[in-house]
Amino acid sequence: MVxxxxxxxxxxxxxxxxxxxxxxxxRRSGKSTLxxxxxxxxxxxxxxxxxxxxxxxxxxxxxxLLDYKELYRYLLSRLxxxxxxxxxxxxxxxxxSFEKAVDSLYVKENIDLYITGSNAYMxxxxxxxxxxxxxxxxxILPLSFREYCRLQAQGSxxxxxxxxxxxxxxxxxxxxxxxxxxxxxxxEGIYNxxxxxxxxxxxxxxxxxxxxxxxxxxALLRSIANFLAGSVGSPISVKSIxxxxxxxxxxxxxxxxxxxxxxxxxxxxxxxxxxxxxxGKQLMKMNRKIYIVDLGIRRHLLARRDYDLGxxxxxxxxxxxxxxxxxxxxxxxxxxxxxxxxxxxxxxxxFQVTASMLDPNTFKREITPLKSIRDNYPKTILTLDKMTxxxxxxxxxxxxxxxxxxxxx
Numbered sequence: 001m002v003x004x005x006x007x008x009x010x011x012x013x014x015x016x017x018x019x020x021x022x023x024x025x026x027r028r029s030g031k032s033t034l035x036x037x038x039x040x041x042x043x044x045x046x047x048x049x050x051x052x053x054x055x056x057x058x059x060x061x062x063x064x065l066l067d068y069k070e071l072y073r074y075l076l077s078r079l080x081x082x083x084x085x086x087x088x089x090x091x092x093x094x095x096x097s098f099e100k101a102v103d104s105l106y107v108k109e110n111i112d113l114y115i116t117g118s119n120a121y122m123x124x125x126x127x128x129x130x131x132x133x134x135x136x137x138x139x140i141l142p143l144s145f146r147e148y149c150r151l152q153a154q155g156s157x158x159x160x161x162x163x164x165x166x167x168x169x170x171x172x173x174x175x176x177x178x179x180x181x182x183x184x185x186x187x188e189g190i191y192n193x194x195x196x197x198x199x200x201x202x203x204x205x206x207x208x209x210x211x212x213x214x215x216x217x218x219a220l221l222r223s224i225a226n227f228l229a230g231s232v233g234s235p236i237s238v239k240s241i242x243x244x245x246x247x248x249x250x251x252x253x254x255x256x257x258x259x260x261x262x263x264x265x266x267x268x269x270x271x272x273x274x275x276x277x278x279x280g281k282q283l284m285k286m287n288r289k290i291y292i293v294d295l296g297i298r299r300h301l302l303a304r305r306d307y308d309l310g311x312x313x314x315x316x317x318x319x320x321x322x323x324x325x326x327x328x329x330x331x332x333x334x335x336x337x338x339x340x341x342x343x344x345x346x347x348x349x350x351f352q353v354t355a356s357m358l359d360p361n362t363f364k365r366e367i368t369p370l371k372s373i374r375d376n377y378p379k380t381i382l383t384l385d386k387m388t389x390x391x392x393x394x395x396x397x398x399x400x401x402x403x404x405x406x407x408x409x
Contacts, residue, residue, distance in 0.1 A: 008038060027190060029293075030171045035116065053087045069101075091116060099131065170296060221263065224241060228270050228292070242254045242256075276330065321342045351380050352382070357385055366381050
């Protein structure tokens, strides 16, 4: 079990602060394990077992607590008088109207509250309204390549990276004695659970809160997911997806496509990335890109042996930038494009990503947009080749695998 250091440090930072800590992320990304690691940390600092109340709502023994009133009574009866009680509610979105219990717990003294969920819809509607400004979200992703390597007994960085691109970074896969058949079966289980269980739960809440129509056509949902998985790193629009599906013989409206894309994003399967005008420093509405949470899931959806190494690498870099705390956009510089504009603490960093820089035309294509940016923020090209590394008039060309293994200062 690898320690999720970055996320664990965030929980430590917010410990005992008067805000609800909301840990979100795709199913099986390690949310429950993170909570256990934090509970172990609390006990190492002198917190007693009696001060820790932990419930996972996917466990059958907690079924009677899926009623928010019963849950609230249960927790109140177990608070430690005169001491802080640390409450952990895992997969809380399974409790209808859970926000009422959470809100009531929040206002009581000597309670430090942590909740997790596998659907972003839990942070909309009533929870957002009732708890506006009173919670912080910690978004967890599957393992980074650096974390993945910690679980491997042997192998060069390049070999392990090939495995990582193929199988992805779900913690259980990374740690198991695996065959390709076992990996495929596990990924299929995760994906089917997301499509059926998590999205069904999301639909119930969506209909209750807003009266919007349900997403009920699983075949259409899978078709849209496959299209998005095959379009990683490429500009997309709702219209282009609707047109493609219509061309296969099934007519579908843009509104329906938009609803289904929302569902997949809220289940943390896909992440949309908006364009950003580097010169004008403003967001643009057209031709956003989309990335997938895990390349193992992508391979499972596309069901083919080899595909676009460059876009796969781009996807890995995007997720790594999120892990390092950046807000990420696609950059536009005149008619040219910068793969990623990463912002943190009001400072920008610019990244180009390419499998190889060895071809002179590729070298020129990747470096020219960065040269046209006149500010003095860092500009980096990440590549898998090792022949073109160096500094070119302030633009650093770095091996992508080495960069992924770095611990950011």
